Amino acid sequence: MTQTIQQQRAAFALQYIKALPEQLEPDQQKEFTRNACALPAMVHMNGLGQALAFCRVKGSNDRESYKQLYQLVSDWLCQPGQPYAGKADALEGITQMDMSHYQLAQAEALVLMSWVKKFAKAFLAEDAA
Amino acid sequence: MTSNNALIGLWTETSLHAGAGGSVEGIDLPIQREAHSSWPCVYGSAVKGALRAKAEDKFGKDNTSIKFVFGPDSDSDSASEHAGALLVGDARLLLLPVRSLNSHFKWVTCPAILERLQRDGRRLGIPLDFALPQKIDKTKVLLAEIDGNDLFLEEYRFSTEEAELTNMVQTLSRLSGIDESTLTAQLVIVHNDQFNYLSRYATSVAAHIAIDNNSKTVRKGALWYEETLPPETVLYCALSAYRSRDDKNSLPADAILNCITQDLLGASPYLQLGGNETVGMGWCKVAINQHQQA
Numbered sequence: 001m002t003q004t005i006q007q008q009r010a011a012f013a014l015q016y017i018k019a020l021p022e023q024l025e026p027d028q029q030k031e032f033t034r035n036a037c038a039l040p041a042m043v044h045m046n047g048l049g050q051a052l053a054f055c056r057v058k059g060s061n062d063r064e065s066y067k068q069l070y071q072l073v074s075d076w077l078c079q080p081g082q083p084y085a086g087k088a089d090a091l092e093g094i095t096q097m098d099m100s101h102y103q104l105a106q107a108e109a110l111v112l113m114s115w116v117k118k119f120a121k122a123f124l125a126e127d128a129a
Numbered sequence: 130m131t132s133n134n135a136l137i138g139l140w141t142e143t144s145l146h147a148g149a150g151g152s153v154e155g156i157d158l159p160i161q162r163e164a165h166s167s168w169p170c171v172y173g174s175a176v177k178g179a180l181r182a183k184a185e186d187k188f189g190k191d192n193t194s195i196k197f198v199f200g201p202d203s204d205s206d207s208a209s210e211h212a213g214a215l216l217v218g219d220a221r222l223l224l225l226p227v228r229s230l231n232s233h234f235k236w237v238t239c240p241a242i243l244e245r246l247q248r249d250g251r252r253l254g255i256p257l258d259f260a261l262p263q264k265i266d267k268t269k270v271l272l273a274e275i276d277g278n279d280l281f282l283e284e285y286r287f288s289t290e291e292a293e294l295t296n297m298v299q300t301l302s303r304l305s306g307i308d309e310s311t312l313t314a315q316l317v318i319v320h321n322d323q324f325n326y327l328s329r330y331a332t333s334v335a336a337h338i339a340i341d342n343n344s345k346t347v348r349k350g351a352l353w354y355e356e357t358l359p360p361e362t363v364l365y366c367a368l369s370a371y372r373s374r375d376d377k378n379s380l381p382a383d384a385i386l387n388c389i390t391q392d393l394l395g396a397s398p399y400l401q402l403g404g405n406e407t408v409g410m411g412w413c414k415v416a417i418n419q420h421q422q423a
Contacts, residue, residue, distance in 0.1 A: 037352075038336075038354075039155075040154070040155020040156060040354075041155065041156060041334050041336060041354040043155075044155070044156065044330055044332075044334045044356075045333075045334055047283070047284050049284070099268070099285055099286075100267070103285075103326050106330070107326075107329075110154070110155050111154075113155050114154045114155050117155065
C-alpha cells in the first residue's frame with residue numbers, strides 16, 4: 001500500500017493521540033492540547049532545538065503532558081526516512097547532525113504538528129470555552 | 130495601447146500583516162505568500178485597495194480622477210461602465226530583514242529574487258542594470274565587505290565570501306530608498322534554498338490574547354498566533370497606466386500614472402498596507418522608479 005507522506009504523518013499522529021486518554025488524566029489532556037497548539041509558534045519563534053529542549057525540561061519535572069508531546073515529535077523525527085532516523089531521540093539528532101538535517105527536521109516537525117493540533121482538539125478532553 | 134510604467138519600492142517602517150485568512154497549519158493567522166515559492170507577498174488587490182483608500186482620503190470619494198484611475202466605485206450603479214486605467218501588481222519580496230547573532234540585522238535576498246526583479250524591470254521598460262550573482266554554496270553567503278568572521282543568520286552559521294555588488298547596491302538603493310552605504314554594510318545574498326527557508330521561518334510570530342475587561346484576565350479560548358512581516362522588509366510593486374477607459378473625458382496614460390506617482394505619493398510618500406492599521410501596522414515608505422515610454 002502506497003501512502004503519501006501526509007497520510008503517514010496523519011496516521012502516526014492519530015495513533016499516538018488516540019492512545020493518550022489511557023495515559024493522561026482529563027486535566028493533563030487539556031494541558032496537552034494547549035501545549036500542542038502553542039508548539040508550532042514556539043518552534044517558529046525560537047527554532048526546533050530550543051522548543052524541544054523546553055518541552056524536555058518541562059517533561060522532566062513530572063509534567064506528563066510535556067513528556068508526551070516531546071516524545072511524539074521526537075519519535076516521528078527518528079522514524080525510518082525521517083531526518084533523525086537511527087538516532088535515540090530528537091535532541092541527539094539535533095545536537096549531532098548537520099544544518100540541512102536540522103532545517104528538514106524543523107520543517108517536518110511543523111507539518112506533523114498541524115495534524116497533532118487537530119487530532120488533540122478532536123479526541124482529547126477539552127477546555128470549556 | 131501605450132502604457133506608462135513605474136516600479137514602486139515599499140520599505141516597511143512597522144510590522145505588516147497582509148493576512149491570508151485562517152490557516153489549518155500551526156500558525157492561526159499566516160501572511161499572504163506565493164503558492165509555488167512560499168515567498169511572502171502582498172496581493173495586488175490589497176495594494177490597489179490601499180492606494181484607492183489613500184486617494185479617497187486625500188481627494189474625496191467623488192473625485193473624477195479616482196474614477197478614471199481605479200474604476201467606478203463598486204457600490205455605485207456605474208460599476209460596470211468601465212475598468213480603471215491603473216494596473217497594480219502584487220507587492221513582491223525583495224529584501225528580508227533577518228536577525229543576526231553577531232551583527233546588526235541583515236537584508237537578505239537570493240539570486241532567484243534578483244533575477245525576477247530584472248525580468249519585471251525588462252517587462253516594464255525600466256532598466257535595472259546589475260550583474261546577477263554567481264552560484265552560491267548552501268553554506269556560504271555573499272557580502273559586499275567581509276571582515277573575516279562567519280555570519281550568523283537566525284541560528285545558522287554561514288561562511289562569508291566577498292563579491293562585487295556596487296551596481297546591485299546602487300540599483301537596490303534607488304528602488305528601495307535605503308542609503309547605499311547602509312545597504313553595502315547590510316546586504317547579504319544567500320542560496321535560493323536557504324532564502325526559501327528563511328522566508329518561511331524568519332518572519333515574526335506573536336501570540337495575541339483578549340482580556341476580559343471586568344476580571345482583567347484572559348478570556349477563555351482567546352489566544353491566537355499571528356504572523357507578520359517585520360519592519361525593514363523591502364517589497365516592490367509594478368504599476369502600469371493606460372489611457373483612461375471612460376470614452377468621454379479621456380485622460381492619457383502619463384496623466385493617469387502621474388495621479389499616483391506625483392499627486393498621491395509625491396508629497397507624502399507613505400502607504401498603509403494590510404491589516405491592523407489601528408495598532409500601527411502596515412506603514413510603508415514609498416520610493417518611485419519611473420521610466421517614460423513613448
